[in-house]
Amino acid sequence: MAVPRITEAFRTGAGMGWHEHNEGVFHGCEKFFRPDYAANLVASWIPALDDVEAKLKAGANVADVGCGHGASTILMAKAYPKSTFTAFDYHEGSIKAARESAVRAGVADRVKFQVAKAKEYPGKNYDFVAVFDCLHNMGDPAGAAKHVLSTLKSDGTWMIVEPFAHDDLADNLNPVGRVYYGGSTLLCTPCSRSQEVGLCLGAQAGEMRLRDVVTSGGFKRFRRATETPFNIMFEARP
Ligand SMILES: C[S@@+](CC[C@H](N)C(=O)[O-])C[C@H]1O[C@@H](n2cnc3c(N)ncnc32)[C@H](O)[C@@H]1O
Numbered sequence: 001m002a003v004p005r006i007t008e009a010f011r012t013g014a015g016m017g018w019h020e021h022n023e024g025v026f027h028g029c030e031k032f033f034r035p036d037y038a039a040n041l042v043a044s045w046i047p048a049l050d051d052v053e054a055k056l057k058a059g060a061n062v063a064d065v066g067c068g069h070g071a072s073t074i075l076m077a078k079a080y081p082k083s084t085f086t087a088f089d090y091h092e093g094s095i096k097a098a099r100e101s102a103v104r105a106g107v108a109d110r111v112k113f114q115v116a117k118a119k120e121y122p123g124k125n126y127d128f129v130a131v132f133d134c135l136h137n138m139g140d141p142a143g144a145a146k147h148v149l150s151t152l153k154s155d156g157t158w159m160i161v162e163p164f165a166h167d168d169l170a171d172n173l174n175p176v177g178r179v180y181y182g183g184s185t186l187l188c189t190p191c192s193r194s195q196e197v198g199l200c201l202g203a204q205a206g207e208m209r210l211r212d213v214v215t216s217g218g219f220k221r222f223r224r225a226t227e228t229p230f231n232i233m234f235e236a237r238p
Contacts (some may be wrong), residue, residue: 002020002021002022002025003080005020006136006186006190009060009190009193013193014189014193014194015066015189015190015192015193015194015195015198016190016191016193017063017191017194018090018091018137018187018191019090019091019092019093020194021187022081022133023093024172025081025138025187026068026069026091026094026097027069029068029069030068030069031121033071033132033133034071036230036231037071037072037075037132038071038075038226040228040231041075041076041150042075042076042079044160044226045161045225046076046159048225048233048235049157049159049225049233049235050157050201050235050237051155051157052127052128052157052159055127055128056076056079056080056083056128057080057082057156059082059083059084060080060083060084060127060128061082061083061084061123061125061126061127061128061145062076062083062085062126062127062128062129062130063085063086063087063088063121063123063126063128063129063130063151064076064085064086064087064088064129064130064131064132065087065088065089065118065121065129065130065131065134065144065148066088066089066090066118066131066132066134066135066137066138067087067088067089067094067095067098067113067132068089068091068094068100068101068112068132068134069094069097069098069101070087070094070097070098070099070101070111070113070120071101072130072132072161073085073087073098073102073111073113074098074105074107074111076103076130077107077110077111078101078105078107079139081110083110084110084111085110085111085112086112086113086114086121086123087111087112087113087114087117088113088114088115088116088117088121089113089115089116090115090116090117091115092115095114095115098113099113105179112154118131118134118138118144118147118148119140119144119146119147120142120147121147121151122142123151124150124151125151125152125153126151126152126153126156127151127152127153127156127157128156128158128159129148129151129152129156129157129158129159130156130158130159130160130161131144131148131158131159131160131161132161133161133162133163133231134200135160135162135201135210136162136163136184136188136192136201136202136203137187137188137191137192138192138195138199139193139194139195139196139197139198139199140196140197140199141192141201141217142197142199142216142217143196143197143200143217144217145213145214145216145217145218145219145236146217146218147217148217148236149217149218149238152236152238153210153212154238155238156206156237156238157235157236157237158214158219158235158237159225159233159234159235159236160210160214160233160234160235160236161231161232161233161234162203162205162231162232162234163203163204163212163230164176164180164227164228164229164230164231164232164234165177165180165203165204165205165206165207165232165233166206167206167207167208167209168206169204172204176229176230177204180203180204181202181203181204183203184202184203184204187218188202188203189202199213201213207224207232207234208213210234211234214236218238219236219237219238220237220238221235221236221237221238222234222235222237
């Protein structure tokens with residue numbers, strides 16, 4: 001069903017927003033990424049960040065931006081019951097599905113889902129902001145970085161989870177890279193292109209390019225915290 005629309009977008013270069021895709025894309029995305037989050041987010045990604053795990057255990061104010069169906073938010077809410085979570089996505093249908101998932105998971109009391117763009121989401125003084133596999137989908141990821149910085153406490157942390165990629169294209173020509181380049185061409189890059197700025201980072205941007213984007217948004221510290229075969233986790237701090 002989406003093929004004629006995607007074909008047209010390739011011809012015109014106009015891009016195609018995430019919200020314009022079929023329902024199956026949103027479910028498929030959750031099914032693709034959730035297993036890596038379920039296996040690693042609480043067990044190893046958060047512990048790889050400086051100071052964050054202790055804050056989450058004690059009770060922190062957290063934002064999950066570009067949350068999709070909320071898989072990451074719900075996993076964190078279950079693991080850190082003293083913390084409060086607000087998750088944002090510009091796609092209304094995903095926010096509705098995320099709210100329903102939170103009710104089913106029994107965490108609706110400490111998780112809020114709201115429709116908002118990454119450059120505009122409300123709230124201040126977050127201890128921890130996370131973006132899961134979505135920074136590269138945004139039209140203006142540097143603008144989003146600037147906004148994240150303005151909403152974080154001065155000792156806060158931004159965790160950027162991105163698809164695993166090396167800096168050089170030749171090093172990404174492996175089975176994982178092929179999956180991501182396919183998804184990037186059909187979903188991620190057209191999504192970015194459909195938005196303001198339209199930077200089109202793509203799902204295989206790599207650490208050097210991502211560092212540029214994050215530091216151009218005003219973050220002073222940026223490091224690779226950890227990785228799996230499917231994802232790289234970066235820690236950015238003011
Ligand atoms: C690949 S999905 C990842 C969803 C979720 N974080 C996950 O890991 O399952 C990318 C998400 O980014 C969202 N998105 C794209 N551009 C956005 C923007 N400018 N502001 C907020 N969300 C955005 C899309 O609606 C979509 O839910």
